[in-house]
Amino acid sequence: MKQLSRAAVIWQLAAFFATLVPHLSWMPFWLIGLCIITPATRLMIHSGRWSLPHWSVKLVLVMAVIGGLLLTFTRETGVRATVALLIAGLALKMIEIYHRRDALVLLYVSLFVSGTAYLFHQSILMALYSLMTTVLIVAALNSIYQDPLRNDWLRPLKRSLRLVGFALPLMLVLFIIFPRIGPLWSVPLNQNAARSGLSDRMAPGDISQLTRSNELAFRATFEGPVPAPQQRYWRSMVYGHYDGRTWTRLPRREQFRLAEVDLVGDSEPLAYEVVYEPSNNPWLVALDQPSAAPSGSFLTKGNAPLRYRPVDRRISYKSSALLDYRLQPDLPEYDRQAYLQLPGENSDPRSRELAERWWRETGGDADTFVRRAFTLFNREFSYTLSPPALSGYRVDGFLFDSRQGFCGHFAGALTFLLRAAGVPSRVVAGYQGGQWNEDEAYLTVRQYDAHAWVEYWQQGRGWIRVDPTAAVAPERVSQQADRLFADDPAFLSDTPMARLRFGSGWMADFQRQLDALNFSWHRWVLNYQGQQMELLKGLLGEVNLARLGLLFFIPFVLVMGVVAWLQLGGRKRSRDPLERALARLLADFQKRGHPRASNETIQAFSQRMSTHFPAMAGELRALAKCDEAVRYAGRPDARKALLAAIAACYRALKSSRAKEKRLT
Amino acid sequence: MFWGDRKPAVSLARRLRAWSLSRFPRRRTVTLTQNRIYILPTGAGAGFCVVLVLLLLLGINYENNLAYALTFLLVSIFVISIIHTYGNLAGLQVSALAGRPCFRGDKAGFTLQLTAAPKRDYEQLCLCWDGGVSQMLDLTEERMTQVELACDAPERGWLDPGPLLVETRFPLGLFRAWTWIDTGLKTLVYPRPVSCASPPPAGGDGGAEVSGVKSRGPEDFQGLARYEKGGSLHQVAWKVYARGQGLHLKQYAGTASEEIWLDWVTWHNGSVEEKLSGICFWALEFHQREQPYGLRLPGLILAPGSGESHRQRVLKALALFGRESQE
Numbered sequence: 001m002k003q004l005s006r007a008a009v010i011w012q013l014a015a016f017f018a019t020l021v022p023h024l025s026w027m028p029f030w031l032i033g034l035c036i037i038t039p040a041t042r043l044m045i046h047s048g049r050w051s052l053p054h055w056s057v058k059l060v061l062v063m064a065v066i067g068g069l070l071l072t073f074t075r076e077t078g079v080r081a082t083v084a085l086l087i088a089g090l091a092l093k094m095i096e097i098y099h100r101r102d103a104l105v106l107l108y109v110s111l112f113v114s115g116t117a118y119l120f121h122q123s124i125l126m127a128l129y130s131l132m133t134t135v136l137i138v139a140a141l142n143s144i145y146q147d148p149l150r151n152d153w154l155r156p157l158k159r160s161l162r163l164v165g166f167a168l169p170l171m172l173v174l175f176i177i178f179p180r181i182g183p184l185w186s187v188p189l190n191q192n193a194a195r196s197g198l199s200d201r202m203a204p205g206d207i208s209q210l211t212r213s214n215e216l217a218f219r220a221t222f223e224g225p226v227p228a229p230q231q232r233y234w235r236s237m238v239y240g241h242y243d244g245r246t247w248t249r250l251p252r253r254e255q256f257r258l259a260e261v262d263l264v265g266d267s268e269p270l271a272y273e274v275v276y277e278p279s280n281n282p283w284l285v286a287l288d289q290p291s292a293a294p295s296g297s298f299l300t301k302g303n304a305p306l307r308y309r310p311v312d313r314r315i316s317y318k319s320s321a322l323l324d325y326r327l328q329p330d331l332p333e334y335d336r337q338a339y340l341q342l343p344g345e346n347s348d349p350r351s352r353e354l355a356e357r358w359w360r361e362t363g364g365d366a367d368t369f370v371r372r373a374f375t376l377f378n379r380e381f382s383y384t385l386s387p388p389a390l391s392g393y394r395v396d397g398f399l400f401d402s403r404q405g406f407c408g409h410f411a412g413a414l415t416f417l418l419r420a421a422g423v424p425s426r427v428v429a430g431y432q433g434g435q436w437n438e439d440e441a442y443l444t445v446r447q448y449d450a451h452a453w454v455e456y457w458q459q460g461r462g463w464i465r466v467d468p469t470a471a472v473a474p475e476r477v478s479q480q481a482d483r484l485f486a487d488d489p490a491f492l493s494d495t496p497m498a499r500l501r502f503g504s505g506w507m508a509d510f511q512r513q514l515d516a517l518n519f520s521w522h523r524w525v526l527n528y529q530g531q532q533m534e535l536l537k538g539l540l541g542e543v544n545l546a547r548l549g550l551l552f553f554i555p556f557v558l559v560m561g562v563v564a565w566l567q568l569g570g571r572k573r574s575r576d577p578l579e580r581a582l583a584r585l586l587a588d589f590q591k592r593g594h595p596r597a598s599n600e601t602i603q604a605f606s607q608r609m610s611t612h613f614p615a616m617a618g619e620l621r622a623l624a625k626c627d628e629a630v631r632y633a634g635r636p637d638a639r640k641a642l643l644a645a646i647a648a649c650y651r652a653l654k655s656s657r658a659k660e661k662r663l664t
Numbered sequence: 665m666f667w668g669d670r671k672p673a674v675s676l677a678r679r680l681r682a683w684s685l686s687r688f689p690r691r692r693t694v695t696l697t698q699n700r701i702y703i704l705p706t707g708a709g710a711g712f713c714v715v716l717v718l719l720l721l722l723g724i725n726y727e728n729n730l731a732y733a734l735t736f737l738l739v740s741i742f743v744i745s746i747i748h749t750y751g752n753l754a755g756l757q758v759s760a761l762a763g764r765p766c767f768r769g770d771k772a773g774f775t776l777q778l779t780a781a782p783k784r785d786y787e788q789l790c791l792c793w794d795g796g797v798s799q800m801l802d803l804t805e806e807r808m809t810q811v812e813l814a815c816d817a818p819e820r821g822w823l824d825p826g827p828l829l830v831e832t833r834f835p836l837g838l839f840r841a842w843t844w845i846d847t848g849l850k851t852l853v854y855p856r857p858v859s860c861a862s863p864p865p866a867g868g869d870g871g872a873e874v875s876g877v878k879s880r881g882p883e884d885f886q887g888l889a890r891y892e893k894g895g896s897l898h899q900v901a902w903k904v905y906a907r908g909q910g911l912h913l914k915q916y917a918g919t920a921s922e923e924i925w926l927d928w929v930t931w932h933n934g935s936v937e938e939k940l941s942g943i944c945f946w947a948l949e950f951h952q953r954e955q956p957y958g959l960r961l962p963g964l965i966l967a968p969g970s971g972e973s974h975r976q977r978v979l980k981a982l983a984l985f986g987r988e989s990q991e
Binding site: 100104108111112114115116118119122126127130131134138141142144145146147150159162163164166167168170171174175178180181182183184185313525526527528529559560563564567568569 | 721733735738739750802833
């Protein structure tokens with residue numbers, strides 16, 4: 001049992017605290033307290049003021065910690081409870097790190113705990129911080145194998161930097177080529193966390209809640225021309241059922257996959273990729289109209305993407321969209337009936353009456369009907385993020401009394417009117433617009449871009465998208481939401497700092513660049529599995545085992561070679577040809593059993609050698625003379641002569657050896 | 665609890681060692697090269713690998729690429745530390761200088777000299793004889809160091825400490841690099857001196873006067889003589905010197921007059937080792953008193969004499985008594 005030196009104990013403390021910092025954001029206060037008290041105790045022991053605690057004290061501490069953990073994490077049995085247990089163990093171990101083995105346990109568990117921090121934070125800063133933690137832990141590991149009497153406390157840090165520095169390129173290579181496989185078993189992650197995002201039901205007013213948040217919803221890149229702002233309808237959910245208060249999805253048509261949906265496009269599909277933030281919900285987004293389901297998901301009959309599992313972590317997926325399309329030109333009768341559903345017979349009588357009147361006046365043409373509604377909205381309605389609350393018959397109340405609303409109100413009311421007139425229709429929820437980042441060529445869509453619009457169906461033309469919000473506030477569709485709402489006090493009221501983002505000047509530029517950096521980070525690091533195949537194809541042309549092996553081994557051998565060269569002290573070869581030649585000659589003499597003494601001049605040495613090798617006395621004399629000329633006379637041409645003299649000696653020595661060999 | 669006989673593992677390790685030793689001739693000075701440095705992960709290294717596997721599982725199951733990255737960083741550190749550990753042994757020159765004799769039951773010491781390769785540091789080198797106590801040392805600022813490595817001496821005679829083990833776990837303890845060196849060093853183990861009654865009068869050598877040892881008492885004190893250079897410090901009259909009267913030697917009766925013989929044949933009865941221990945004790949005693957003494961063993965006679973070289977001759981004869989074949 002090797003005892004730890006004082007320097008090593010300090011290093012353990014440093015590694016422990018560095019490991020802890022990223023977890024402070026969620027740790028219960030008593031655990032933070034424990035993590036301060038136990039190292040403090042260790043320091044008191046370290047400085048000799050206290051003695052090691054009695055076993056009974058330790059037992060009480062362990063019991064208290066177990067009790068605390070059970071009380072704090074009763075309902076939660078996920079990641080946090082596990083990590084909290086590990087941290088509590090580390091904190092308790094801190095008291096009694098005394099031997100090398102204790103320190104090993106502490107450091108190995110610290111390594112794992114610093115890895116679990118990524119389950120809570122994944123920013124660039126977190127990664128850099130974690131790199132620093134690793135350097136500290138490796139230094140602490142080195143410190144326990146260092147001479148206990150050494151008082152150069154920074155020496156382990158230097159060693160650690162040398163190890164970690166050269167490990168980085170190897171890590172990069174491994175990161176690039178290591179195959180990413182799906183989870184081996186299902187693991188729960190942050191299920192209790194409430195996330196903002198679209199909900200599976202829409203009461204008018206719900207979406208205006210989302211505009212209070214500037215949280216990122218998703219980012220998208222396109223493999224083709226970027227769709228115009230008016231075309232950026234990101235479809236997430238279809239609501240076909242209205243109960244008088246809220247719109248919900250039709251269970252059989254909009255929640256499950258039933259059959260292939262009939263979708264025809266006139267143009268090539270536009271391929272794109274989405275990096276989608278965790279929402280804890282199974283629905284994704286797809287650009288109108290999705291022609292292929294993203295991997296791991298399917299398209300419902302309402303042609304909205306639905307995932308098999310909730311999105312509990314950031315995912316990326318690829319899909320494609322038809323911007324000019326015909327969706328379901330033929331609608332079976334039972335579907336048509338479903339999309340004509342209205343609550344009861346008697347709800348919202350004024351709206352029904354209005355719809356019937358318009359239907360008569362427009363001569364039964366749905367397009368004219370919609371235009372009529374748009375004209376009404378445009379003239380008499382206003383668009384606001386904080387409309388008055390509705391009660392009773394909500395559609396009536398909106399259309400005839402309040403006449404103010406948000407996209408949800410307009411979409412819901414128009415769908416109601418269309419259905420009342422006998423036109424199959426539905427509400428579509430998703431996101432509209434987004435902020436285009438010119439430098440990095442990607443689109444950022446935030447929660448305040450959430451939107452709702454309407455689709456109605458016509459025989460032969462299929463589902464037609466109309467956006468009543470465009471009628472009342474056309475700038476909503478053509479501009480970014482942030483420009484539009486910038487003056488509305490309700491917009492982004494939850495995140496006041498975010499308003500800075502939309503200013504101009506260096507602050508906004510900086511924000512945009514930071515956002516671009518974050519996007520690259522998400523795309524290339526945090527969601528690397530989505531890019532891996534493409535990157536490898538780009539690097540290798542064709543991905544096969546032999547090429548992957550080369551991609552691994554060439555950098556591996558290079559790095560190991562450099563490390564070995566530095567670590568094993570590559571003999572520094574002189575750049576001076578004269579010195580190199582001289583060194584070679586002296587080495588040859590040494591091989592023959594005549595090393596040059598450290599204090600011996602070349603003259604003395606050649607004199608001595610001429611007694612051993614009388615055959616080459618002449619060459620040796622010339623050598624001594626030339627050396628003297630170079631050293632003391634300093635004539636530049638003497639160098640050449642010396643070089644020649646050395647070469648002559650070398651040859652003479654070689655031939656004398658050959659002669660000896662022949663004799664024996 | 666025994667899971668099985670541990671002997672096969674031990675004998676395998678021994679066979680490996682024997683094989684490794686047989687690959688190189690016995691030499692006093694050895695430079696450690698990749699030919700003779702072996703390197704394998706330690707238990708701590710295996711523990712590290714367990715942590716790596718857990719981190720990899722974390723990365724896989726949570727599809728967390730940062731956890732992957734951390735795992736790969738640690739894997740790379742693990743691999744690179746092989747070179748660091750190897751480099752902490754490679755190029756080191758180990759010279760076996762000399763052995764220091766000891767008495768049976770004490771520890772014999774062997775002096776080794778370690779020389780660093782140019783521009784290289786060596787930290788936490790661990791040296792030990794087969795099964796002996798290990799010694800740690802660093803070779804960073806100085807280029808060369810000497811170390812005396814102890815070895816148990818349970819038997820009288822020549823002591824062969826066995827192969828020298830040089831190992832290191834520096835810098836991270838994940839790997840152990842080691843080598844065995846057959847230094848060929850050996851040293852003498854003298855009988856353990858055990859006090860016993862005064863030597864009996866030895867059988868005369870060709871009828872010479874028979875003499876035992878007279879116990880030294882105050883009555884034998886004859887006087888003081890001026891100290892001359894080379895005189896024994898044991899006989900200096902320190903009290904006189906302390907009084908400021910200069911250095912004087914105490915003169916005893918019989919110190920030079922009678923010959924003392926330590927004779928095997930006439931020695932007190934006892935086992936061979938007991939007798940040798942007794943003779944050894946008195947040899948040291950006479951050496952201490954600077955009284956010339958002779959040794960008579962079956963087949964060997966050392967004429968009375970004194971001084972360090974005489975003492976060494978006597979002790980060597982005692983150490984090797986009955987073990988000449990080892991020489």
